[in-house]
Amino acid sequence: MTVPDRHPDVPVTRPDAQVHFGVFFQGVNHTTIWSDPESGSQTDFATFERVIRTAERGLFDAFFLGEGLRLRESRGALHDLDVVGRPDAITQLAALAAITTHIGLVATQNTTYNDPADLARRLQSLDVLSGGRAAWNVVTTDNAWTGANFRRGGYLDHALRYDRAQGQLDVARQIWDAFPDAGGSDAFSGTVAHVSEHSAMFDVELDPTTPRSPQGHPIIFQAGDSPQGRDFAAANADVIFSRHGAVLADALEFAADVRRRTVAAGRPEDDVKIFPGTGIIVGDTPADAEERARWVRWNQVSPATALSIVGNIWGEDLSGYDPDGPLPAHDPVVEELGGERGSATTGARTREVAARWRALAEAEHLSIRELVVRDSGERGFQGMPASVAEDLIRWVRTGAVDGFNISPWIVPSGLDDIVDRVVPELQERGAYPTSYTGTTLREHLGLRAPLTRRAAATAVGAA
Amino acid sequence: MGLDADGAGAHPAAAAVARLAGADLVSGTRLARTVRQAEHAGLTFVSFTDALLPAVAGSPASARLESVTRAAFVSRTTTAIGLVPQVPTTYPEPFHVAAQLASLDIAASGRAGWLAAVTRDAATADAYGRTVVGDVSREARDVVQVVRDLWDSWEDDAVIRDVPTGRYIDRDRVHHVDFVGETFSVKGPLITPRPPQGQLVVLASDGDVRPALGRPGAPEAGGAERLVDVTLVGGSGVGTARGNATAAREHSPLAGVDLEVVLDAGGRTGADRLAVLDASTPAGVRSPWDTRALRYVGDAAGLVALLTELATPGPDGRRPVDGVRLLPAVLDVDLPVLARDVLPALRAARLVAAPRAGATLRESLGLPRPANRYETRVLADAPSA
Numbered sequence A: 001m002t003v004p005d006r007h008p009d010v011p012v013t014r015p016d017a018q019v020h021f022g023v024f025f026q027g028v029n030h031t032t033i034w035s036d037p038e039s040g041s042q043t044d045f046a047t048f049e050r051v052i053r054t055a056e057r058g059l060f061d062a063f064f065l066g067e068g069l070r071l072r073e074s075r076g077a078l079h080d081l082d083v084v085g086r087p088d089a090i091t092q093l094a095a096l097a098a099i100t101t102h103i104g105l106v107a108t109q110n111t112t113y114n115d116p117a118d119l120a121r122r123l124q125s126l127d128v129l130s131g132g133r134a135a136w137n138v139v140t141t142d143n144a145w146t147g148a149n150f151r152r153g154g155y156l157d158h159a160l161r162y163d164r165a166q167g168q169l170d171v172a173r174q175i176w177d178a179f180p181d182a183g184g185s186d187a188f189s190g191t192v193a194h195v196s197e198h199s200a201m202f203d204v205e206l207d208p209t210t211p212r213s214p215q216g217h218p219i220i221f222q223a224g225d226s227p228q229g230r231d232f233a234a235a236n237a238d239v240i241f242s243r244h245g246a247v248l249a250d251a252l253e254f255a256a257d258v259r260r261r262t263v264a265a266g267r268p269e270d271d272v273k274i275f276p277g278t279g280i281i282v283g284d285t286p287a288d289a290e291e292r293a294r295w296v297r298w299n300q301v302s303p304a305t306a307l308s309i310v311g312n313i314w315g316e317d318l319s320g321y322d323p324d325g326p327l328p329a330h331d332p333v334v335e336e337l338g339g340e341r342g343s344a345t346t347g348a349r350t351r352e353v354a355a356r357w358r359a360l361a362e363a364e365h366l367s368i369r370e371l372v373v374r375d376s377g378e379r380g381f382q383g384m385p386a387s388v389a390e391d392l393i394r395w396v397r398t399g400a401v402d403g404f405n406i407s408p409w410i411v412p413s414g415l416d417d418i419v420d421r422v423v424p425e426l427q428e429r430g431a432y433p434t435s436y437t438g439t440t441l442r443e444h445l446g447l448r449a450p451l452t453r454r455a456a457a458t459a460v461g462a463a
Numbered sequence B: 001m002g003l004d005a006d007g008a009g010a011h012p013a014a015a016a017v018a019r020l021a022g023a024d025l026v027s028g029t030r031l032a033r034t035v036r037q038a039e040h041a042g043l044t045f046v047s048f049t050d051a052l053l054p055a056v057a058g059s060p061a062s063a064r065l066e067s068v069t070r071a072a073f074v075s076r077t078t079t080a081i082g083l084v085p086q087v088p089t090t091y092p093e094p095f096h097v098a099a100q101l102a103s104l105d106i107a108a109s110g111r112a113g114w115l116a117a118v119t120r121d122a123a124t125a126d127a128y129g130r131t132v133v134g135d136v137s138r139e140a141r142d143v144v145q146v147v148r149d150l151w152d153s154w155e156d157d158a159v160i161r162d163v164p165t166g167r168y169i170d171r172d173r174v175h176h177v178d179f180v181g182e183t184f185s186v187k188g189p190l191i192t193p194r195p196p197q198g199q200l201v202v203l204a205s206d207g208d209v210r211p212a213l214g215r216p217g218a219p220e221a222g223g224a225e226r227l228v229d230v231t232l233v234g235g236s237g238v239g240t241a242r243g244n245a246t247a248a249r250e251h252s253p254l255a256g257v258d259l260e261v262v263l264d265a266g267g268r269t270g271a272d273r274l275a276v277l278d279a280s281t282p283a284g285v286r287s288p289w290d291t292r293a294l295r296y297v298g299d300a301a302g303l304v305a306l307l308t309e310l311a312t313p314g315p316d317g318r319r320p321v322d323g324v325r326l327l328p329a330v331l332d333v334d335l336p337v338l339a340r341d342v343l344p345a346l347r348a349a350r351l352v353a354a355p356r357a358g359a360t361l362r363e364s365l366g367l368p369r370p371a372n373r374y375e376t377r378v379l380a381d382a383p384s385a
C-alpha cells in the first residue's frame, strides 16, 4: 500500500469540489480475501444486495460490475487460485435496479464480442427500468483467446479494437437517439428514426424499440490506458475509470493528459470525469491502520498465488518452489508469454519484470511471497478515517480526480468502514453530499447532456 | 398455468386500445405491478415475449425492452412465480445467452426458464449485420445444445475455497465444452457457475427446436437428446390442441397449449373487445393477431370449462395437456378477470396449484433437477477394484 502523497505544494484548484464514490465489485481477482471466514459467496444474490445497499446508504454514485468472457488459464489449465465466476453484468444490474432507488448501475461490456443492436438495446433496457441510472463501461478485449467463445471468433486485429469500439458506440447512440423525446401527453406521437450504419466494420439496419430514459442515454465510462484508449475516452466518455489511484503526482499527470485530449476533441476540459480504481483501509490509530493494511496485503497473496504470479513471469510452473524461499536462480525461460491468458502481463515485459524483481529481492532480502506482496499489493489509501478523508479531499480539490472507484478487499462487508466512518468525516468537512440531490446517474455525476443531444438541448433551451 | 406478460398484452393493438403511453408501457413500475398481480393470482410462470425489432417500424407504441432484463428486474420483486424470457436462438451470441439466463436463474433463486424461439425474418439479420440463417431449426438445435453444455460446464460444487492449498475452484470440476456446431464453435467454460436449477426449464413453440438425433458423446445413451422441457403447441380447437400436445410429448417431457384469451370485461363482451382491437390494429404490423394458438373469446365461466376440458384425462388416464400458457389480449383488462374469476375456480377444482414461495420453476412443473453431464465425482469416488 502506497501512502498517498501529501505534498503540501500541490495547489488546490477546486476548493469546493466534492468527493464522489463508486464501488467496483470485482468478479475475478485476488484482491478479495476469499479465505477469510467473513468472506461471503461471490455469486449469491445476497452478497451483491448487501454491497449495493451499503453503497446506497453511503450515497455512492455508482455500483460497477466488471466483465471477462473467458476464464483465465495458465499453461492450458484453468487458474484456480482466485475468485472466479460471476453473473452477466446487465442481468445482475437489472435485478439490483429493482431493490435500489438512486445508485447508478455500471455494466462493463466489451465492444468486440457484442453485436451493437443487441448490446445497445440491453443497456437501454436497463436504463429505462432503473429510471435513468445505467452506464456502460466500454472495454475492448480483442484477443483471439476470448473470441473462441463467440460466433465471430478471434477475428479482430489488435490495432482495430478502438475503431470497432467507436463504430459500436456510434450505432448505440443512433439507437438511443431514435425515439422521440419522452414527455408530452401523447407518447405515441412522433416517429422512431430508422438506424442505418454501413461502414468497414458494421452493416446494420434496424428500427429500435427502446425509448429514452430520464437521463437520455446510458452514461459512458471507459477503462483502458493506452494513448488510443485515452483518445477514445476524450472523444466519447463521460467518465474514465483509470488505474491512477495511488500516487498523487501520477494522478495529476494523468488528469492533465486527459484534459488536454478532451479539449483537443472539442469538448470542455471538465467534460470527462476521472474515477481511479482504489482501495481504502481505515484503522483506529495510524499504527492500527498500518497493521490492517499489512494484514490485507499479506492475505491477498497466498503462498500459491505468490508462486503463480512469479511463475507467470518465468513462464513455467513454479508450484514446487518454496514461497518463503528465494526467486529461481535461473532466468525466465520464455521471452514471450504465450500461455498465460486473461492477465494484464504482456510478453515483452517479462524479462524486464524479472530483472527488477531480482534486484529488489536481493536488496531487501525478500522471499518470493514477500516480493510479490511488496510489488503487487493493492494500493490506495490508508489511515484513520479523518486522515483518509483529508487525503481524498486533497486528491479531488487539486484536480487529480473527480471521485474514487473503491474495490473492497472483502465482500460483502468491505464497504462498511468506509460508509460508516469515512463518509461522515467527508460530510463534516463539507466535501460529500448528505443526500442524493437527483435520481439519475447523470445528475449524481453533474454531467452535461449526452454528446449527441447537446445541439438539441441548446435549441430547446433557446426556444 | 402460465401467462405472457409482455407489454400491454398479446394483441398488436393492445397498447393503442389501452391508451398506454410509451413510458408507462415499458416502465419498471408497471412491469413489477403486472408480474406481482400474476404471482398473486397463483400463476406458475410468466413469459416475456420479445423480438429485437418492433411490431410496427417507426411507431413509438411498439416500444419494448429486452426480455432477460425485464425478467431480471422482477426477479427480486417476486418469490414464487417462474420467469421465462423469450430469447431467440438464431442471431444472438449463444455464450452471452447462456450467461444471461444462468444469471437470471441465480437472481431468481431458481425460478428462471427460457422460451427458445427461432427468428425467420431477414430484417433481424440486417439488424445484426449478419447473413440470413437458412436452416433456423438446425441453428436452434446447436444453440440450445451449447447453452445446455455451458450450464453444465461448472459442476455444482466446483467452488471449493480450499484454504490450505489456496485453491478457490477445483479445476477438475470446471470444463471446456469444446462445442463445434455447423456455423459456430464455443470453447467454454461459462463465466457464470452452474445455475441453481442445474438446467433452466427450456420451453419452445412446437417445431422451433426440433429434436436432434443423439450426438456422439451425448450423455443420453442413443436416442433423441432432450433439448426442450416444455413444448408449446397451438390448435384450431380443443381436439387438435390435445392431439398436438400428445404428439409433442414424444420429444419433450411436458406439453402445454398456447391459448389466446379475450374475456368479457367492463360491461363489454370479449367479442366486442376483439372487434375493437382488430379494427385498431395499426397498419404495417409485422404479425397480426391470427396466430396458430388456440383462442377463447367469451366469459370467465366458459374459459374455466375450456380449461377443464383441456385437462381432462384421455382413455389412457393421462392428461393430454400438461398446462396452458395464456396470452391475454390486453393485460390490464384480462388479467384481473383471470385472477378474480378463472384461477380460483381452477384451484377449487384442483386443476392448478399456485407455486410455493421459494420453489424452483422445475419443482413447480414437477421436473427433476438434472445431473451434471460432466459429473466426475461418482467415478472418482468409485472403488478402483
Ligand SMILES: Cc1cc2nc3c(=O)[nH]c(=O)nc-3n(C[C@H](O)[C@H](O)[C@H](O)COP(=O)(O)O)c2cc1C
Pocket (backbone or CB within 6 Å): A065, A066, A067, A068, A108, A110, A138, A139, A140, A141, A223, A224, A225, A226, A227, A228, A229, A230, A241, A242, A243, A277
Ligand atoms: C480500472 C480498469 C478496469 C478494467 N476493467 C475491465 C473489465 O472489467 N473487463 C475487461 O475486459 N477489461 C477491463 N479493463 C481493461 C481495459 O479495458 C483494457 O485495458 C483495454 O481493453 C485495453 O485497452 P488499452 O490498451 O487502451 O489499455 C479495465 C481497465 C482498467 C484501467
